[in-house]
Amino acid sequence: MSTAPAPFDPSLRRNLESGLAALALDPALATPLLDYLALLARWNRTYNLTAVRDPQEMVGKHLLDSLAMHPYVDGIVERQGALADLGTGPGLPGIPLAIVKPGLRVTLVESNGKKARFLREAVRQLSLADVRVVESRIEEVDEPGAYDAITARALATLPLILELGGHLLKPDGRLLAMKGVYPADEIAALPAGWALQSAYPLTVPGLEAERHLIVVGRAVA
Numbered sequence: 001m002s003t004a005p006a007p008f009d010p011s012l013r014r015n016l017e018s019g020l021a022a023l024a025l026d027p028a029l030a031t032p033l034l035d036y037l038a039l040l041a042r043w044n045r046t047y048n049l050t051a052v053r054d055p056q057e058m059v060g061k062h063l064l065d066s067l068a069m070h071p072y073v074d075g076i077v078e079r080q081g082a083l084a085d086l087g088t089g090p091g092l093p094g095i096p097l098a099i100v101k102p103g104l105r106v107t108l109v110e111s112n113g114k115k116a117r118f119l120r121e122a123v124r125q126l127s128l129a130d131v132r133v134v135e136s137r138i139e140e141v142d143e144p145g146a147y148d149a150i151t152a153r154a155l156a157t158l159p160l161i162l163e164l165g166g167h168l169l170k171p172d173g174r175l176l177a178m179k180g181v182y183p184a185d186e187i188a189a190l191p192a193g194w195a196l197q198s199a200y201p202l203t204v205p206g207l208e209a210e211r212h213l214i215v216v217g218r219a220v221a
């Protein structure tokens, strides 16, 4: 499938630009983000990559929702670190974060072949030089201790995310998990050796839904 200019209604760009401004991001980033959205919307017609089909809805539920956590990856960019986005699906939140944080090294981990094919194409067409795609089950990724952070959105419970991908984190690495309702039960059930580090309420411009960023790291003995 070829690249084409984003064929969107101007109101969609305006909504995205005002959402970016509300998140303290440069509204000019709307251009590369809309290129990604156009690709996603086009492939979604045949590949069923996401249940959200309306591009206007994708702006809030996918782009701005993914970007609401952007301040929390700044430390990784500063230390020239690496982040693995587990069960990334069509690249969420990994691709929007990579677009707005140049220099952030992102590995997109996805086991579904169709989604991985889309991801490789998106990386190529959007010229995302610091992004790589690993088509694999998370638990089979053989890169122990390689990452400063792992992200996961709509993947699994906190204990299961750590069971699948905890091995990928450096000793001081962090799981940054995006959650809806505050996951008190999941936090109480964290596996031995892991502890809640912080929890931040996230505001997603234009969305009412409750969102939280849950930060988990290795417990200090």
Ligand SMILES: C[S@@+](CC[C@H](N)C(=O)[O-])C[C@H]1O[C@@H](n2cnc3c(N)ncnc32)[C@H](O)[C@@H]1O
Pocket: 086, 087, 088, 089, 090, 091, 092, 093, 109, 110, 111, 112, 115, 136, 137, 138, 139, 152, 153, 154, 155, 164
């Ligand atoms: C509900 S989707 C969420 C996708 C994306 N993170 C988002 O926020 O839209 C979960 C994704 O995780 C992938 N997945 C689930 N278990 C996995 C595993 N063990 N290894 C790799 N990918 C997995 C699925 O194929 C699916 O694309």
